[in-house]
Amino acid sequence: MNIVNPATEEIIATLREDNGASLNQKFETLKKAQKDWAKQGLPERIRIILHFYNLLETEKETLAAILTAEVGKPLQQSRNEISGAQTRIQWMLNNAEKYLSEEQVIETGNLKEITSYDPLGVICNISAWNYPYLVGVNVFIPALLAGNAVMYKPSEYASLTGLEIEKLLKRAGMPEQVFQVALGARETGELLLDLDFDGYFFTGSYRTGHHIYQRVATKMVPCQLELGGKDPLYVADDIKDIAAVAAGTADGAFYNNGQSCCAVERIYVHEKVYDEYISYFTKEVKSWKIGLPTEEGVYIGAITRKEQLAVLSKQVEDALNNGAVLLNGGKQIAGKGYNFEPTVLVNVSNGMKVMQEESFGPIIGIMKVKDDTEAIRLMQETEYGLTAAVYTENPDRAQHILSQIDSGTGYWNCCDRVSAGVPWSGRKHSGIGATLSHQGLRAFTKPKAWHLRSS
Numbered sequence: 043m044n045i046v047n048p049a050t051e052e053i054i055a056t057l058r059e060d061n062g063a064s065l066n067q068k069f070e071t072l073k074k075a076q077k078d079w080a081k082q083g084l085p086e087r088i089r090i091i092l093h094f095y096n097l098l099e100t101e102k103e104t105l106a107a108i109l110t111a112e113v114g115k116p117l118q119q120s121r122n123e124i125s126g127a128q129t130r131i132q133w134m135l136n137n138a139e140k141y142l143s144e145e146q147v148i149e150t151g152n153l154k155e156i157t158s159y160d161p162l163g164v165i166c167n168i169s170a171w172n173y174p175y176l177v178g179v180n181v182f183i184p185a186l187l188a189g190n191a192v193m194y195k196p197s198e199y200a201s202l203t204g205l206e207i208e209k210l211l212k213r214a215g216m217p218e219q220v221f222q223v224a225l226g227a228r229e230t231g232e233l234l235l236d237l238d239f240d241g242y243f244f245t246g247s248y249r250t251g252h253h254i255y256q257r258v259a260t261k262m263v264p265c266q267l268e269l270g271g272k273d274p275l276y277v278a279d280d281i282k283d284i285a286a287v288a289a290g291t292a293d294g295a296f297y298n299n300g301q302s303c304c305a306v307e308r309i310y311v312h313e314k315v316y317d318e319y320i321s322y323f324t325k326e327v328k329s330w331k332i333g334l335p336t337e338e339g340v341y342i343g344a345i346t347r348k349e350q351l352a353v354l355s356k357q358v359e360d361a362l363n364n365g366a367v368l369l370n371g372g373k374q375i376a377g378k379g380y381n382f383e384p385t386v387l388v389n390v391s392n393g394m395k396v397m398q399e400e401s402f403g404p405i406i407g408i409m410k411v412k413d414d415t416e417a418i419r420l421m422q423e424t425e426y427g428l429t430a431a432v433y434t435e436n437p438d439r440a441q442h443i444l445s446q447i448d449s450g451t452g453y454w455n456c457c458d459r460v461s462a463g464v465p466w467s468g469r470k471h472s473g474i475g476a477t478l479s480h481q482g483l484r485a486f487t488k489p490k491a492w493h494l495r496s497s
Contacts, residue, residue: 043226045202048114049335049344049379057201059226062233065193068222069237072164072191075219080161080189084142087187088135093214095131098124098175105175105206107336112202113171114344114380115298116335127175131183133462134483138187141480142487154494159487161189162264163240168231168254169204170245171197171346172301172402177245177268178207180466180477185243186211186221188486195224195234197246199346239263241486245303246270247400248426248471255474266475266485269468270400271428272307274421275457276443277319278414278434279312287433288322294431294457295406296327296384299345303472304429304451304458308397309408310417316410320388323408324369327384332375342404345380354382354403357396361407366390371404392420400426414439418446427469431457450476 045055060068079087098105106120115123144158167181174196182192196204208223224230231250235242235257241264244254251267258265275294281287295306311319335343345351351374358372371383382404390397390407397407411417421430421443431453432440444452450467453459460466460478467476476482 043198043201045112047111048346048348049381051378051380054111055202057225060224060230060233065224065230065233065237068193068224069164069239071219072193072222075217076161076164076189076191079186079191079217079220082189084139084187084189087189088138090211090215091131091183091187092135094211094216095128095135097210097214098128098131101206101210105203108202108206109174109200110335110343113174113200113346114335115301115346116340116343119298119343123173123175127179130176130179130462130478134179134183134187137480138184138483141483142188144492152496154492156492156494158490158492159188159484160490162486162488164191164193165241165243165486166193166195166234166237166239168195168234168242168244168246169197169200171199172298172303174200174203175207176460178204180268180482181243181245182207182221184477184483185486186216188483190240190486191220191222193222193224193234193237193239195226195230198225198227201225241265243485244268251473264475264485266477267468267473268303268466268475268477269428269471269473270303270402270426271305271468271472272398272400272424272426273304273429273431273449273457274424274447275306275309275431275453276411276414276417276421276433277309277311277315278417278432278436278439279314280435280439281315281433282435284315284318285322288319289326291431291433291457292323292326296330296342296404297458299342299382300404300406301346301402302458304460305402306406306431306457307401309406310411310420311408312417313410313412320369320408324386327370327386330384332381332384334379342381342384345382345403348380350403351380351382354385354401354405357394357399357401357405358385358387360395361387361390364391364394366394366396366407392423398424414443418443421447425471428472429453429457 330341371385375381465476
């Protein structure tokens with residue numbers, strides 16, 4: 043399996059993919075090791091993960107360089123991702139004992155009733171390439187803290203990062219047999235679905251998630267899916283600092299080249315502030331530096347997957363053929379690398395592909411609306427339900443609008459953010475289950491009720 047730098051199209055590494063025999067051997071290794079890992083006790087597991095957390099800091103520059111080389115994101119954004127992963131790990135470490143230890147629920151006379159949280163066993167984590175540290179730690183850190191063994195399959199586009207994660211965990215003291223990496227693309231994923239894991243946790247597209255859900259349903263084990271979105275954002279007519287809102291929402295749409303599950307993917311703007319908002323928004327986009335992701339100050343790097351260039355081109359073509367107006371970008375950048383211009387489309391309608399199909403790239407459609415009622419109706423027109431955002435000076439107005447949008451996360455005067463202390467979940471085609479928060483810790487456990495009566 044060749045690892046290609048998307049910014050230069052150079053092969054930077056060649057790795058051996060796993061096959062059925064090697065995966066089965068790794069799975070059996072995990073099964074044998076899991077019970078001893080659970081018996082280590084939570085304090086020891088916390089100690090090892092804390093060491094891993096510290097190693098992320100020590101090795102940050104090296105890790106960021108590897109991440110940038112294989113996914114194409116600007117180097118500073120790679121550093122930011124690793125720092126963000128550390129923040130999440132810190133929250134999990136601070137709260138693991140609280141949410142993973144047994145709870146005494148009732149004590150009356152000679153009766154005690156207790157809830158304990160046992161590990162699921164051996165779990166399979168099929169992860170994503172766009173934020174391999176962030177979406178990875180959402181799963182394998184709480185899984186390991188809870189006493190599970192983990193088969194971690196990084197995306198084939200982030201395999202080198204997956205191997206670095208394995209190295210650091212083992213340097214931190216993780217037993218060799220408790221965390222195994224499965225290397226490969228779709229074929230490797232299919233082979234993993236044939237093995238008898240005690241839970242499956244996937245981050246990626248709706249299409250692949252739906253396939254995984256169907257494939258493992260008969261096993262009757264947890265299957266959690268963190269999928270994509272077509273996240274709407276509404277700018278109301280009462281905002282005061284239009285320039286700041288335009289800059290912030292542009293960042294929400296284009297950070298990491300728009301390759302974020304929770305990136306802003308469609309924008310609705312009240313007609314009273316529309317023209318001014320568009321002016322500031324396009325000014326912000328035009329100010330960004332585009333180039334090699336290793337260059338200082340670059341904001342727009344390379345698209346990770348070459349195939350996505352065609353998807354973006356088709357969305358632009360569809361929009362223009364149906365009356366949209368192009369204000370910036372619109373095409374692939376000539377030369378080496380998988381580069382696409384940051385693209386702003388206006389005069390769009392909700393039926394266009396750019397407003398309905400996940401873009402996962404540096405492209406945005408912006409639509410004028412006459413009032414909140416129209417904005418709500420248009421925001422609701424989607425198969426996805428990951429996040430939704432509203433910018434307004436009025437908190438009651440924001441809550442009224444967001445309460446009518448069926449999404450796992452609502453943002454008021456912010457967007458494109460994830461915090462460890464609250465659940466990260468999707469609705470409809472955006473997934474099932476939750477990571478992060480206490481729910482994300484307990485997602486990797488089996489609760490057990492104890493009714494204890496002394497004589």
